[in-house]
Amino acid sequence: MGDYLITTNPERCIACHSCEVACKSENKVPLDATLGKIVVLGPKMVDGTPRMTSVFVPCFHCEKAWCMEACPTEAIRRREKDGLIYIVENLCVGCKACIMACPWHIPQWDSEAGKVVKCDLCMDRIDEGGEPACVSACPTNALQFGRPEALSNSTREAYAQGLLERNLSAA
Amino acid sequence: MKKVFQTLCFMCSVRCPIQVEVEDDQVISIRGNPFVPAMNGGVCPKAAAAIAGLNDNQRVQSPLIRTGERGSGQWKRVGWKEALDYTADRCKDIFDKYGAKSSVYCERANLISDISKSFQKAIGSPNHFTHDTVCKGSINTACRSIIGYTDGQINADWSNTRHVILYGRNVFESIEVKALNSLISAMEKGAKVTYIDPRASITAAKATDYKMIRPGGDLAFNYALIHTIIREKLYDAPYVERWVKGFQELCNFVDPYTPEWAEPETGIPAAEIVALAREVGRSKPAVAFHYGYRGSHHPTETYFRRSIMILNALMGSIENPGGIFIKKGLSDAGYSAGLRKFSSQEFPEMEDKRRFDGCGQDLFPIADPAHGVGFMFPHAVLTEEPYPIKVVFAFRYDPLMSNPDYNTNLKALQKLDLIVSSDINFGSTTALADVILPESFFLERSDPLQMGSGLKPAINRRIACVNPRYDTKPMWWIVKELANRLGVGKYFPYETAEDIWNYQLADLDIDIEDFDAKGFVSLSDKAIWWDREDGIKFKTPSGKIEFVSELMESNGIPSMPPYEALENNNGAFRLMCGRCVAHTNVMTQNNLYLNHLVPENPLWINAKRAEELGIADNDAVEVESEAGKATMRAYVTDRIHPEAAFMLHGFGHNAVESKRSYQKGAPDALFQSRFYDKVGGSPALDHSWVTVRKI
Numbered sequence: 128m129g130d131y132l133i134t135t136n137p138e139r140c141i142a143c144h145s146c147e148v149a150c151k152s153e154n155k156v157p158l159d160a161t162l163g164k165i166v167v168l169g170p171k172m173v174d175g176t177p178r179m180t181s182v183f184v185p186c187f188h189c190e191k192a193w194c195m196e197a198c199p200t201e202a203i204r205r206r207e208k209d210g211l212i213y214i215v216e217n218l219c220v221g222c223k224a225c226i227m228a229c230p231w232h233i234p235q236w237d238s239e240a241g242k243v244v245k246c247d248l249c250m251d252r253i254d255e256g257g258e259p260a261c262v263s264a265c266p267t268n269a270l271q272f273g274r275p276e277a278l279s280n281s282t283r284e285a286y287a288q289g290l291l292e293r294n295l296s297a298a
Numbered sequence: 299m300k301k302v303f304q305t306l307c308f309m310c311s312v313r314c315p316i317q318v319e320v321e322d323d324q325v326i327s328i329r330g331n332p333f334v335p336a337m338n339g340g341v342c343p344k345a346a347a348a349i350a351g352l353n354d355n356q357r358v359q360s361p362l363i364r365t366g367e368r369g370s371g372q373w374k375r376v377g378w379k380e381a382l383d384y385t386a387d388r389c390k391d392i393f394d395k396y397g398a399k400s401s402v403y404c405e406r407a408n409l410i411s412d413i414s415k416s417f418q419k420a421i422g423s424p425n426h427f428t429h430d431t432v433c434k435g436s437i438n439t440a441c442r443s444i445i446g447y448t449d450g451q452i453n454a455d456w457s458n459t460r461h462v463i464l465y466g467r468n469v470f471e472s473i474e475v476k477a478l479n480s481l482i483s484a485m486e487k488g489a490k491v492t493y494i495d496p497r498a499s500i501t502a503a504k505a506t507d508y509k510m511i512r513p514g515g516d517l518a519f520n521y522a523l524i525h526t527i528i529r530e531k532l533y534d535a536p537y538v539e540r541w542v543k544g545f546q547e548l549c550n551f552v553d554p555y556t557p558e559w560a561e562p563e564t565g566i567p568a569a570e571i572v573a574l575a576r577e578v579g580r581s582k583p584a585v586a587f588h589y590g591y592r593g594s595h596h597p598t599e600t601y602f603r604r605s606i607m608i609l610n611a612l613m614g615s616i617e618n619p620g621g622i623f624i625k626k627g628l629s630d631a632g633y634s635a636g637l638r639k640f641s642s643q644e645f646p647e648m649e650d651k652r653r654f655d656g657c658g659q660d661l662f663p664i665a666d667p668a669h670g671v672g673f674m675f676p677h678a679v680l681t682e683e684p685y686p687i688k689v690v691f692a693f694r695y696d697p698l699m700s701n702p703d704y705n706t707n708l709k710a711l712q713k714l715d716l717i718v719s720s721d722i723n724f725g726s727t728t729a730l731a732d733v734i735l736p737e738s739f740f741l742e743r744s745d746p747l748q749m750g751s752g753l754k755p756a757i758n759r760r761i762a763c764v765n766p767r768y769d770t771k772p773m774w775w776i777v778k779e780l781a782n783r784l785g786v787g788k789y790f791p792y793e794t795a796e797d798i799w800n801y802q803l804a805d806l807d808i809d810i811e812d813f814d815a816k817g818f819v820s821l822s823d824k825a826i827w828w829d830r831e832d833g834i835k836f837k838t839p840s841g842k843i844e845f846v847s848e849l850m851e852s853n854g855i856p857s858m859p860p861y862e863a864l865e866n867n868n869g870a871f872r873l874m875c876g877r878c879v880a881h882t883n884v885m886t887q888n889n890l891y892l893n894h895l896v897p898e899n900p901l902w903i904n905a906k907r908a909e910e911l912g913i914a915d916n917d918a919v920e921v922e923s924e925a926g927k928a929t930m931r932a933y934v935t936d937r938i939h940p941e942a943a944f945m946l947h948g949f950g951h952n953a954v955e956s957k958r959s960y961q962k963g964a965p966d967a968l969f970q971s972r973f974y975d976k977v978g979g980s981p982a983l984d985h986s987w988v989t990v991r992k993i
Binding site: 142145147151171176192 | 326327328329340346350470475478485487488498500501503504716756879880892894895
């Protein structure tokens with residue numbers, strides 16, 4: 128994901144889809160295109176108990192970017208400074224080669240414009256010191272955005288703090 | 299140039315504090331107010347979709363006067379002067395004949411409710427009710443009967459709880475962002491959640507323990523829980539001794555209601571009831587039995603909600619961290635005055651003080667007249683008891699879809715001489731209106747200040763972030779203009795929102811500029827808790843927690859009537875209704891994004907029952923009750939009790955102008971019979987029976 132990661136904490140995710148709605152609404156994405164998608168399993172009964180879990184699937188901004196390699200017009204590019212993969216809209220001819228090339232078919236089709244749209248992790252917001260719309264709109268902090276090394280640190284910290292807290296209150 | 303506003307959302311009645319970013323008079327983002335930590339900076343999907351609501355070209359775009367049949371969608375676009383003159387002239391004609399009492403003003407309780415109530419008082423009508431009555435009138439009554447405060451004056455201390463017990467209170471779908479975050483964080487620290495519901499919602503999946511109870515079994519469940527807590531002495535004895543009146547009566551009352559007795563009534567094994575009693579007994583007093591948000595399920599609603607509050611009292615959790623707290627206001631924070639109210643002015647004596655609903659009077663002596671008994675509205679129109687009702691002001695409230703029994707509601711609305719509607723969108727009552735006075739969207743208007751009572755009380759402000767997209771006005775302006783034309787304008791001494799704010803703040807040493815930085819003025823840095831040994835100010839006649847309620851007994855209503863067993867209705871399903879995270883009542887189904895997220899409401903039925911009926915998932919089914927009939931899609935699942943069926947509230951719109959939601963799904967009101975709680979005044983929305991047949 129370029130130099131970044133978005134992680135999902137399924138314990139905090141309530142499958143409310145604020146992430147998707149904020150993305151569509153603020154990035155003016157066509158209704159049927161979903162740039163970052165929250166994939167939810169459940170609730171379903173597992174041995175008589177309702178369970179659910181979820182994972183957020185934005186564009187991964189791959190190191191080997193199939194979409195970019197497939198694009199015949201060089202409309203899809205990689206940003207030097209942080210590796211984000213984005214589309215130069217007026218160069219897109221709507222051939223959909225990127226959609227087919229991507230193993231997850233993540234680039235989305237804008238039928239009105241006849242062009243492909245894709246998640247650029249809200250790179251303008253990142254440049255202003257902010258976070259992607261999906262992450263900052265999440266009401267429960269289930270989505271976390273950051274650099275992999277920082278996330279690893281904060282997740283471990285939060286997990287272990289919770290564990291310690293439980294041990295302490297059980298004692 | 300980007301501008302940032304701190305304001306209050308109104309995509310639902312929670313009114314979360316939000317931050318709105320604006321550029322060139324367009325809203326570019328909506329987030330949680332960063333100065334309110336529990337918002338976590340986020341928003342629910344409804345707030346995230348507010349930009350689409352704001353810019354929607356299917357909104358009511360100007361005042362309209364009906365030209366065709368009611369509901370035909372034929373309107374004449376008019377200016378404000380013509381619409382207001384028309385409304386006032388019609389009112390004057392009707393009031394000359396039937397008196398102003400022939401008007402009923404109903405609304406979604408909101409920041410201008412003080413002004414709405416003043417309007418009815420000024421014109422001389424006792425008839426005002428809010429949607430709260432339909433949602434939770436009985437919770438309100440139950441809470442007042444036992445602690446002297448309404449449900450709106452208390453809250454759960456989610457952050458510090460060790461165990462929360464939820465009876466269908468679907469906190470992870472019908473969400474309040476601050477409460478939600480506080481609870482999730484408490485769960486990360488080990489707090490337990492027990493969720494009891496015939497339907498396994500998302501909250502069930504998130505809970506530590508889920509119990510699929512028989513529909514309507516909650517009251518029996520609680521009586522057995524109370525029985526066990528008393529039998530095994532699991533209650534907080536010093537707290538009960540200090541604060542409770544009527545403990546011995548309770549002991550006698552619950553004696554027959556053993557867990558074994560409750561087992562067939564609830565479908566929950568006796569051992570599980572005992573285990574829960576012991577578990578909360580160990581965790582007390584940081585235990586919150588949640589009294590509910592919507593509480594209009596069954597005719598015994600007031601008694602069920604009382605049983606929840608009794609459990610809190612036994613846990614010693616009322617006014618204890620991690621339990622239930624009483625919200626603190628200006629006086630608790632050391633202020634000698636409150637926000638000044640328009641409705642406290644002196645109004646002319648009313649000719650006839652009898653309300654249309656008998657609330658606080660003969661029919662519902664202990665229901666709360668501050669909200670009324672909206673359930674009685676269609677009944678009063680049709681029977682003309684206690685007198686003829688001719689005019690309804692339906693302002694941001696939809697009596698057609700929100701009250702049970704759609705067909706009766708429709709008949710009642712059609713009987714009225716004048717339907718005045720104020721709405722953002724074309725709702726179903728709005729579609730029947732004679733005149734529409736469209737209110738501006740919450741992002742386009744400033745409103746009266748909100749008293750934010752709580753552990754840390756604050757005063758909050760909604761401020762206009764953008765100019766109105768269409769020819770719409772704030773409600774306080776509309777009401778004043780109507781009042782002017784009806785000769786009572788003097789009770790509305792303001793021209794602008796700033797005038798209203800200054801009026802409200804007149805007795806306080808707070809300036810309106812103080813709101814600019816954060817959108818609110820905090821009145822206390824630290825949480826205000828009363829001393830639970832001696833300082834809890836219960837507002838009951840005895841100053842105690844009244845298991846035997848003076849309010850009830852003095853009105854001839856028993857505090858602890860014997861339990862009546864649930865009926866069986868072989869072959870039929872008990873129809874429940876509820877909410878999802880995407881929609882608010884009947885208001886949001888036509889929003890571009892929210893409609894896309896949840897476009898219609900299927901009927902949930904149990905997989906085994908469906909198989910017996912030959913119904914497969916997604917089949918078209920005919921759903922029928924004694925009140926109405928419609929075709930729906932079936933959602934076949936093992937996540938619902940065999941005796942229950944479930945549907946989301948708020949669908950099946952009949953306004954042709956709302957193109958996305960028009961005739962999508964079915965209204966729950968269509969199937970709901972006119973069952974209600976005679977004590978608290980709430981309709982019994984989950985009490986009707988439906989049969990389901992494959993088409």
